[in-house]
Amino acid sequence: MRSLAELSIDIAQSRCNTRNRAMETLVETLYQRLRLDIVECSLNPGKAFSEAGLGRLYDAGRTPVREACRRLEHEGLMRITPFRGYAIAPLSVSEFQDLEEMQLIFEPAAAALAAERISPQEIEELRALARAEYRVDDKASYREFIRANYQLHCLIAQATRNIRLSDIIANIHIRLMRFFYLGLSFEAHGHTLSNEHIVLVNAIAARDPRAARRKAADHVTRAIARSATMLKGAIRFGEAVFESVPAGNTSPVRVSKPRRGK
Amino acid sequence: MRSLAELSIDIAQSRCNTRNRAMETLVETLYQRLRLDIVECSLNPGKAFSEAGLGRLYDAGRTPVREACRRLEHEGLMRITPFRGYAIAPLSVSEFQDLEEMQLIFEPAAAALAAERISPQEIEELRALARAEYRVDDKASYREFIRANYQLHCLIAQATRNIRLSDIIANIHIRLMRFFYLGLSFEAHGHTLSNEHIVLVNAIAARDPRAARRKAADHVTRAIARSATMLKGAIRFGEAVFESVPAGNTSPVRVSKPRRGK
DNA sequence: CAGACGCGGATTGTATACAGGCTGTGGACA
DNA sequence: TGTCCACAGCCTGTATACAATCCGCGTCTG
Incomplete structure (x- = not known):
């Protein structure tokens, strides 16, 4: 590590x-x-x-x-x-929701563009990052996973070859990472997310923009659904602490x- | 004026x-x-x-x-x-293309969100802005139109109620405006664009997200097509001046x- | 006792002084 | 004549000094 x-x-x-x-x-x-x-x-x-x-x-x-x-x-x-x-x-619930809403807009589009423009070695890097999982009870592996998740999404964004777009997506993920580091886990088990990543990367590697768009949309949608239930327990006075x-x-x-x- | x-x-x-x-x-x-x-x-x-x-x-x-x-x-x-x-x-051609690519991603999504969340008086403001046209030979009316175009798109972005998203879209338009101010006209006649705006605003006013998304996509797509032909004459050594x-x-x-x- | 006013203190906004980096020029040398 | 090197000058990066601003508390007044 x-x-x-x-x-x-x-x-x-x-x-x-x-x-x-x-x-x-x-x-x-x-x-x-x-x-x-x-x-x-x-x-x-x-x-x-x-x-x-x-x-x-x-x-x-x-x-x-x-x-x-x-x-x-x-x-x-x-x-x-x-x-x-x-x-x-x-950190507020509204910020989290705004960021997720943006993810839902940007990520599928970025995945589609990446599928068209990504280089072979970037695909390899993506595959390596997608293999990352984490064990629920291992704090260190969880932090490691946060980093890998960030890098994966940033790499896809970079593969769009649109620097301005890539910067924006990276910023969104940086802001999201704070929530994760504070303990908002991705989910109970570490491999579901990894599976979603692998499916997404496969679509990109196959250079299939439509599939990549769909897989990315699925991924974000599920992530939003998962975090929604978790947020409920963390709300105090409309602000999440x-x-x-x-x-x-x-x-x-x-x-x-x-x-x-x- | x-x-x-x-x-x-x-x-x-x-x-x-x-x-x-x-x-x-x-x-x-x-x-x-x-x-x-x-x-x-x-x-x-x-x-x-x-x-x-x-x-x-x-x-x-x-x-x-x-x-x-x-x-x-x-x-x-x-x-x-x-x-x-x-x-x-x-100003570079690549920046222009990047910005247009982002527009194609953000604007339809923003229009769809706006259709769901916009307020009645914002709709009225939108209608007023959409009525703006310009005369081809009138420099002043063209500059006025640039401003109205910017405000229209920013207002739609604000209607998403997603401040972060709105900021990003506003920035994209600010950067695009430089190209327009430098003389990259929208098109030969001033009313085609206005018509597109009106159709888009109507879809938003009807609170029809799918129609709004489609109209916005059409609008941006056509704008890209129009500017593509204009750019050709302005390229020097890969940089547009x-x-x-x-x-x-x-x-x-x-x-x-x-x-x-x- | 409630509300308004003014002062004190700390903090940010701005200007200026000092230090370090980069570039271009000119001269020395091969 | 071409190349390398060192110096000079300007510029930015950083620290510090001064001015403007805001808040809180005490006091004064009704």
């Missing part, structure tokens, strides 16, 4: 393809680290921060923090309130120390 | 819905102005700039320029090369004054 560091690289590599070189500037590294921590939920959704606070946490100045956070905001991972402060973007968060730090308002007595 | 100032507001209002208040900070105004100038191509595609140069142009410091440009880069309107400089994102650009300023490399003689 791969290490966490490699995972960071994996996620990093498949991000916005428009930027060519990476990991050379402070903003870039900070952005990568923050993104990983947000996606893996080591930074609790909804948690509030100040620029200086984040700077202390990640040992960086305010300027890089600002830039990295601006980028994360644009990707939906962070929320910025002008003159107020920063907060890790909270999948992990206990210290009450004082959930609100995106100012983080203020008690005023000093005179 | 509305003024240019109002157009600026129109475009501004329908941008990324995640940010609530606008036009209060320097970055925000600078961003809006830059965006408008890029979309309307008063800043030539491909033109290179330095932070200080842009700052002089728009009377702002380097920090706001940086932030605004970063945002524009993320939206595909600007290109940043680390340690090198900034350039207005060039629809307007004469001073040769010295097109390349995204460093803008450097000739070195001072000793």
Whole structure:
């Protein structure tokens, strides 16, 4: 199994393809680290921060923090309130539903395009990724599976040869990963999903766009159905909080120390 | 006909819905102005700039320029090369094709969703926008039509009630507008498109998702077919340049004054 | 006691100073 | 004459200083 560091690289590599070189500037590294921590939920959704606070946490100045956070905001991972402060973007049921709705639109289309344009070696990579399963009780294998799932879908998106489309799909999956990392399991058994993946990859490998579209649609539809039942138990006040968060730090308002007595 | 100032507001209002208040900070105004100038191509595609140069142009410091440009880069309107400089994102045939491909995926789906969720008064707004036509020889009416077309499609996207999806569709149209502003006309006569819009809006107003999906698909398909023939005359070396650009300023490399003689 | 007002403190927005990187030019050398 | 190397200059990346903004609390007033 791969290490966490490699995972960071994996996620990093498949991000916005428009930027060519990476990991050379402070903003870039900070952005990568923050993104990983947000996606893996080591930074609790909804948690509030100040620029200086984040700077202390990640040992960086305010300027890089600002830039990295601006980028994360644009990707939906962070929320910025002008003159107020920063907060890790909270996870909500409505966001989850929006993302699933988009998946239902994008993924079948992407699969169809990929079936027409994918290269032989990409097909091999896809097959390898589709073989990934996980054991229900093994936390590590589950996290590994989340990564493989992400890579699989990103690879299909890349195979469309439409960079802009690929970026958008990758972003959707990045945002979805937070829900999975927080414990929203894909399902009770690890091989059903794997089977769906294999069927989808087969259709793409056969270069059959119509079949690929249908299989992808089936896959997403079933995933939505599965998560729907799971979400019910996790709803509090219309917002889904999948992990206990210290009450004082959930609100995106100012983080203020008690005023000093005179 | 509305003024240019109002157009600026129109475009501004329908941008990324995640940010609530606008036009209060320097970055925000600078961003809006830059965006408008890029979309309307008063800043030539491909033109290179330095932070200080842009700052002089728009009377702002380097920090706001940086932030605004970063945002524009993320939206595909600007290109940043680390340690090198900034350039207005060039227009390429491949970008145009990518955008159209995405339109073909998103618009029918959005139309179908909108048919289910749109409100009565939004339908009225849609009808008003769909009535817009343009006269072939009237530059002003053409620009007005571009704006109406943009608003129409954005309104449909908003009616999906999926903010993330709506943002993405709006971005696609913003990027497409540059091509139109540069002179890639929609077609020879102004009413064919209007007719397509009216048919589409009718399907949405009838709350018929299947019809809406089909009409939107037809609309986009025809638009692609129309633009395909027009593009042929505008291709130079694989990159489309629809307007004469001073040769010295097109390349995204460093803008450097000739070195001072000793 | 309720509501309005003003001040304090902390935080973000912006400008500016400093450091590091990249490119182009000019000269030295083969 | 062609190639390589080093320096100079400009530019971006980052840190820091100053200004503007907002919130909370205390106080004052009715």
